[in-house]
Amino acid sequence: MLEFFEYNNISPSESLGPRMQTLESAITKRINALVAIIRDIEINQTLPTKGMLDALFEGIPNPSTKKLSMSFEKAFENLTVQSPPEQNHPNNTDHHDIRKVLDRMKLVKPPFGRPYWKVSLTNSEIAHLKKKYHVYNN
Template identity: 55%
Template sequence: MDSFITIRFKRKTAKRFQKFSKTHFKTHSEAMEAMLDFFFYNEISPKEKLGPTGRTMEAKLLKRINAVIAIIRDIEKTQTKPTVAMLQSLFKIDEPKKKPLMLEKKFTEEKKQVRFREKHNSNNQL
C-alpha cells in the first residue's frame, strides 16, 4: 500500500475538491491523478483559457444557422420560385381548343321554308 502525505489547502478549496472528487472518482488520490494526467497529456496549463465554452459556441452556431436559413428563404422567394413558375409556364401543355371540323359540304336536301303562301279563297272558286 502506498504511503500518504499531507498537503495544506484552504478550507474552501479542500471542500470544493472533496465535493468534486466524490462525484467523479472513488478516492481523492484518483481525482488528483486524473487532473494532473489531463494537464500533462494535453500539454496545457491550468492558468490558460481554452477559448469559448460549449454554450457560447452553440449560441454563435445557432445564430449563424438562423442567418443561413434566412438567406435560403430569401433565395427561394426571389430566385427559385419565380424561375420555377416561368419554366412551368413554358412547358405547360394546354389542351388544344376544340374547333369544329371543316367538312366538305355536300348538297343536301333541306326543307325549304316557304315564305309566302297563296291564300285560298273559298268564295272565288269557279
C-alpha cells in the first residue's frame, strides 16, 4: 500500500487540494483537445460531403404544378368519370364473357401441393377472347 503512495508521489500528510486542481486542468485540456479534433472533422470532412450532396441534388428540378387548360381538364374529367354498367344493356358483352369464363372454372385439389383453379375453355374460345380484348401474346 505504501508503494502506491510512493509511486504516485502522494504523501498521507500532504493536502490534495493543489494536486486535484492540476488534475482537473489536465482533464479540461484533454477535453478541449477532443472538441478541437471533432470541430476539425466537421469542417474538413462532414461539411464538404454535405456540400457535394447539395450540389448533386441542386440540378434536379423541383416538381412544379402546371395549370392545365380548362378544355383539357374537362376532357380528362370526362375520361375518368365512369358510369355504372347497365344490367340489361344489350352491348354489355364484357359481363357475359366474364360470367362465361367464371362458370367454366373448377377448383382442383391435388393430394400434394396447393389447390389451383383450372379453366376449361376450348382453343377457339380463348382465341376469340384474345382477339376481342386485343391480347396479342401467347
